[in-house]
Amino acid sequence: MQTHFPKALLEDPDMAQSEKILRACVHCGFCTATCPTFLLTGDELDSPRGRIYLIKEMLENDRPADARTTRHLDRCLSCLGCMTTCPSGVNYMHLVDHARAHVEKTYVRPLPERGLRAALAFTLARPSWLRLGLRLSALARPFKALLPKRLAAMLALAPIEIPKASDVDRPQVFPAQGARKMRVALLNGCAQQALDPGINEATARLLTRFGVEVVVSEGAGCCGALAHHLGKTGTSRDFAARNIDAWTREIATGGLDRIVINTSGCGTTVKDYGFLFRDDPLRAKAAAHVASIARDVSEVLAELAISWPAAAPRLRVAYHSACSLQHGQRITQEPMALLEAAGFEALSVPEGHICCGSAGTYNLLQPELAGALRKRKVANIETLAPDAVVAGNLGCIAQIAAGTNLPVLHLVELLDWASGGPKPAKLSGLTYLPKY
Ligand code: SF4
Ligand code: SF4
Helix, strand or coil: CCCCCCCCCCHHHHHHHHHHHHHHHCCCCHHHHHHHHHHHCCCCCHHHHHHHHHHHHHHEEEECCCCCHHHHHHHCCCCCCHHHHHHCCCCHHHHHHHHHHHHHCCCCCCCCCCCHHHHHHHHHHHHHHHHHHHHHHHHHHHHHHCHHHHHHHHHHHHCCCCCCHHHHCEEEEEEECCCCEEEEEEECHHHHHHHHHHHHHHHHHHHHCCCEEEEEECCCCCHHHHHHHCCCEEEEEEHHHHHHHHHHHHHHCCCCCCEEECCCHHHHHHHHHHHHHHCCCCCCHHHHHHHHEEEHHHHHHHCCCCCCCCCCCCCCCCCCCCHHHHHCCCCCCCCHHHHHHHHCCCEEEECCCCCCCEEEEEECCCCHHHHHHHHHHHHHHCCCCCEEECCCHHHHHHHHCCCCCCEEEHHHHHHHHCCCCCCCCCHHHCCCCCCC
């Protein structure tokens, strides 16, 4: 694509980076075929190619974002399906991230919209505030039918029973069982601590059982992804910097072989810390190192080459591949292979490349499009008639669970159960038992 950025604009490294990305696009339109929002609306401006044109127009002319550009960028899920499809290697992720930051700086959203976005960025990143929000939302549940669509969508995703804070999320060290094969830091995250702390508990049990020392580092927490996708670059950098500093201290004191992430949306962001801090004289090196040892939990389990005890019941499990895992991190084989190795029957979901509509805060901010994508995803899952659904990202788990009666679990919960951990409460309706 030809670009005409004034020279002075290209002195800004972010602008220069975006111009380079724009020039790689050859307008072929292959990406439109796999873009979930284009599939739903049929509007070129809701396709990657259409958005790329809007971004080019906005950045090249150094003009403030307008309502039309903001609307179509807001409708983008950042699912990165377009990056998997693009034959020219266009880095849509970095382009849309820059465009979102530009929108945040230059477009004045209506006050309620600004308030909602600020509240989400603040609350979701702080587990104790999120727990408080969940308690308040429980009071509003009886009046759901009277609430605006967005608030009703939030209630639909909130757990009915609010889990207690877990001890696992305090800074501490979980020793490996038997000979230590690896020492890792677990990113215990933010919203996951409040919404489903059992996932971090299962991760710690599973890894330590197979010889991994697991550290929850003092000072580490939210990865910054939620704020990043809202265009709040300063906030997301602050969160990322705290993690980089915390893990750098951990590396200096006890050493770390890996940083383990069990929420793939966070994993995509942590693996990009090197890029985010590329021009930061204080943290560029440390950020690049942190990114280089960051792994999804499925990658670490695969690396451990575990001999699974083959104790799992032959449950039929539909594997939902989160976009952040398959498109963001290009991890497609490991989770299915782990499920099969542990004794489950792993089933691929038809149209598996299409997003479920979760996408960070997308299902809260764009409930109609997110609801249509959930319906499509659940219909595809239910054609398999599985016993359960499994995914590697809390956002997808909550999104899919809100549209089906099937139990929806995290991969580590099933693998933990299959190797001696407790039966996940979500499977209490099933009579299968492991062969222990
Ligand atoms: S990230 Fe997803 S929704 Fe956004 S343009 Fe690409 S394919 Fe479409
Ligand atoms: S597939 Fe790639 S090169 Fe083709 S229009 Fe989409 S982003 Fe541009």
